[in-house]
Amino acid sequence: MTAQLRRCYLRRPVHRLLVVALCSVLPATALARSSWSYESLGAIWAAPAIAPDGRVLVGSEDSLFYGFAPGGRLLWSYKASEGFSGWPALLERKTVAVGNRNGTLYLFDLDGQLLGKVALGGAALGPAAVSSGRLYVATAAGQLVAVSPRERRVLWSHPCECTPSSWPALDPGGRRIYLGCSDGSVLAVDERGTRLLRVATGPGPVRGGLAASRQGVVLATARGEVIALDTEGKPRWRFSAKRPIDGGLAALPDGGVAFGSEAGELVALGPDGAPRWRLQVDAAIRSTPSLTADGKLLVGSEGGTLYLVELRTGRPLGLFFASGPIRGAASLGAGKVCFGSQDRRLYVISLADRAALAKARAASLLWRRELSGPVAAGVGPGAGQTMLCGTWGKQIYSLDAKGEVRWTHNCGEDVDTLPAPTPSGGVVFGCGDGGFYGLRPDGELLFRYPVNKPLSSSPAVAGDGTIYFGAGDKRIYALSPAGKVLWKIRTGEDVDGAARIGPDGILYIGSDDAHLYSVGPTGHVGWYHRTRGAIRGRAALAKDGTVYVPSFDQFLYALSPIGAERWSYQTDGQIASSPLCAPDGTIYVGSRDHHLYALDPEGKLKWRFETAGEVDGEPTLASDGSVVVGSDDGRLYALDPATGELRWWFAAGAEIRGRILARPDGSVVAGTMDGAVIAVAAPGSEADRVARSGADGQPRVVWRGRIGRGRTGPLLPLPGGALAVAGADGVVRFYGADRWPAASSRIGADRLGAPDRLGDDLVVSDGGGHLARVSAREGLRFRLRLERSGLSAPRVSPGEPPLLLAGSRAGRLWAVTAEGKVAWFWSGAEPIAQPPAVLPTASAVVIAGGRELTGIDRGSGQRVFSVTLAAGIAAGPIAVGGAFVAGDGRGTLLALDARGKRLWERDLGSGIAGLVPGTRGESVLARTEDGRLLELGLDGELQLEHLAPAPLTAVAPGVGTHCAAAADGAVLRVGRGSGAAERALDLASGVVDAMPAADGTVLLATSGGELVVLEAEAARSK
Secondary structure, X not given: OOHHHHHHXXXXXXXXXXXXXXXXXXXXXXXXXXXXXXXXXXXXXXXXXXXXXXXXXXXXXXXXXXXXOOOOOEEEEEEOOOOXXXXXXXXXXXXXXXXXXXXXXXXXXXXXXXXXXXXXXXXXXXXXXXXXXXXXXXEOOOEEEEEEOOOOEEEEEEEOOOOEOEEOEEOOOOOEEEEEEOOOEEEXXXXXOOEEEEEEOOOOOXXXXXXXXXXXXXXXXXXXXXXXXXXXXXXEEEEEOOOOOOOOOEEOOOOOEEEEOOOOEEEEEOOOXXXXXXEEOOOOOOOOOEEOOOOEEEEEOOOOEEEEEXXXXXXXXXXXXXXXOOXXXXXXXXXXXXXXXXXXXXXXXXXXXXXXOOOOEEOEXXXXXXOOOOOOOEOEEOOOOOEEEEOOOOEEEEEOOOOOEEEEEEOOOOOOOOOEEOOXXXXXXXXXXXXXXXXXXXXXXXXXXXXXXXXXXXOEEOOOOOEEEEOXXXXXXXXXXXXXXXXXXXXXXXXOOOOEEOOOOOEEEEXXXXXXXXXXXXXXXXXXXXXOOOOOOOOEEOOXXXXXXXXOOOEXXXXXXXXXXXXXXXXXXXXXXXXXXXXXXXXXXEOOOOEEEEEOOOOOEEEEEEOOOOOOOEOEEXXXXXXXXXXXXXXXXXXXXXXXXXXXXXXXXXXXXXXXXXXXXXXXXXXXXXXXXXXXXXXXXXXHHHHOOOOOOOOOEEEXXXXXXOOOOOEEEOHHHOEEEEOOOOEEXXXXXXXXXXXXXXXXXXXXXXXXXXXXXXXXXXXXXXXXXXXXXXXXXXXXXXXXXOEOOOEEEOOOOOEEEEEEOOOEEEEEEOOOOEEEEEEOOOOOOOOOEEOOOOOEEEEEEOOEEEEEXXXXXXXXXEEEOOOOEEEEEEEEOOEEEEEEOOOEEEEEOOOOOEEEEEEOOOOEEEEEEOHHHOEEEEEEOOOEEEEEEOOOOEEEEEEOOOOEEEEEOOOOEEEEEEOOOEEEEEEOOOOOEEEEEEOOOOEEEEEEOOOOOEEEXXXXXXXXXXXXXXXXXX
């Protein structure tokens, strides 16, 4: 069975009705004690409708509209030709109306009988407004449509002149209908379809739902503004959230509003627009808040968390976790709350017994290390303080305590197993290529034993170095420390179970033949115990010798030391999780029924905790005694071992399976299925304090957080403290001075180069040959495909007209006007990888290709001069102090004037790795391959030399000190003139870009996706 097939066998999609009974001991995990959910075949965008008798009605992207009994039983479903995009509306307590993407409004009774259809002329958007037996629906065809459900016809259709981007809102009398449009305008019509007003609110579409009252209407925009207009369309007040708002507004009883933002904030405003409170949640909010009858708010996040919030204070009162983003509003009625998710599920929760949130808090990210592929088996301990893991990217990693890669070993196939350390400091593991590997302490190959069948069994190593593992050839193996076979035993099926060695040297290992085998050190099978399903997890051992065995037959078995069954406990799903036996005898085990179970030594349930995904991972005990487990819902949960109450949680954004490693400082380390290892610091732990301070415990970090997705790209500080980030995913992201997202624009699918500024806009290029001009306010102004291959980072050449310059791998230099028209291009023989160098007062620009520096006239595109560097150009060119400066691979630094004349030349003694202009353009900063930082004056004279402890990856110039980042994660402050350095900060991820900001702070972008803002020099000196 191949690794790919084995994964499919483990992860079969299931279409089912899931009835979930939450235990009364779970006050921190849910809004209530009982709920049910239904899994459809498509995402659920709409807010469900709840009938007076408790029936629940909802549509899905699977093109089905569903009707459920109050207890969750599916009563009926209706199949349409396309997904249901509209939100169901309940009419006269017995009829439901819903629109779908084929432009039809469907009318059903509560028993699922189709009463009729009405053609809308376009797909329905969001919920309809209901008044006096009428429905008002916005459509993707640019119409506001009034429908009479009783007559089953359109009464009138009003053209909006622009695509609606919100849904209709009615004033309390139902005589005025408001609608927001994608051009930033708000439309108001009366009940006859006569236009009353149309008001422009500014650039950017109006988003989500509006809040209408007798005083007028309140709206939210994609630019992050909340605007109140009176009945004549004149502004009453404005509030800037400084981050995009994508969901709708909730109208509060006193005339205020509540809304969520892309920054993950829930905000409440008073009737005058003054902020009352803000609540930070786990992820962006794109759903619309709902108001309960007793004055509480419900809102869902992109992290899949539904929050119950006290309206007066903004204090969170309860949580419920889904396994996908929540984008529609929650519906309230018949004593329950219902909402849909992008995980394709409908969730229904009883509000009869709300519970407090206890003291659960979101944990903080200590570090994140991107690896070559998904980490399926988790993270285990290595020698000393090191950690080991394998990936589906065909590699084994050894990481140090800070997450830095010590070494990697490339394998022939994906690694499904958890590597195990040996007494000599080496590592052993099985691979999908059919080989079992032994590595030396430095990661070099010691041996490879050919099994010639995929290996998914995580090995165990005895104290004498003997190695035990199972294989896909239906055998159990014992190898010597040198990789020689000591013995092997045949079983009935593949052996994919993880090996466990008891204190007496007995091996316990499960097989797909449904047996657990107890094997002595000589290969003698002492006993075996049959279950009714494959055994993939690792057995757990109690102090009294009891063996706890997980099985795919949904049972956890307790066996005596001689293999007799003492008891078994059934869950509602397969058990792939390895159980944990705590020192007090409690057994913790996860199940694919989405629960973690806590059982006493007699097999009695102490508590169970529900997650929003399957629990395949192995629980662990954190340093504070919390039980920590990961889930396929992408979260880590830390639970009170006595009660199962949630202590803290962390949203990793991808499935967490396999082993979790707890560390003494209060952090836990886990692997994710999006190809990363993360370290999470529990709130209040030593690791949490270290994450928020510098190496000596003194605060040095102004701001630290994850921005964008994956690797953080090149940075460009903007006026007012704003920031632009060119992402590895081809997206330019703009952030405000508070580091919250402000806007984004996709350029392509390839990594972006460092951007340059053109007025208030950015110019950026990507690896796919695109050159683009982007505005934070208006988005993409143009995107021009210049080459089939990638472009260098662009530079803006001022003048009349300004030109946007970028080189290509094909050897061409392109000059493009500010409007996106090609002015000229110059062709050379060598690829141009570095951005052109531009002097504001010079008519020539300089490019580097191969060994030559070439000057090109910016007006005509003709070559002006050419200068050859014997060792090839390794860094630059850059423009500084009226000169062009470049360095070669042997360490020669060369300065040219605008006509190509050599001004000076200096040998730095080692290859030049990077060049940046010094402070105010008064010097040149050079990084060398031997780890030195040098500063040279405009005459080429050496002003500063500092040898760093490791090669430098980035340098940001400063006034009194320069900020330098080393490959080992150290961030140094190097004094100008003296060369004295202090270690300001230690980061787990390498720095890929460093930039000084206008306020004196330093911005550091890391390979782990973080932005770190270091305090200004002036603040350091106080």
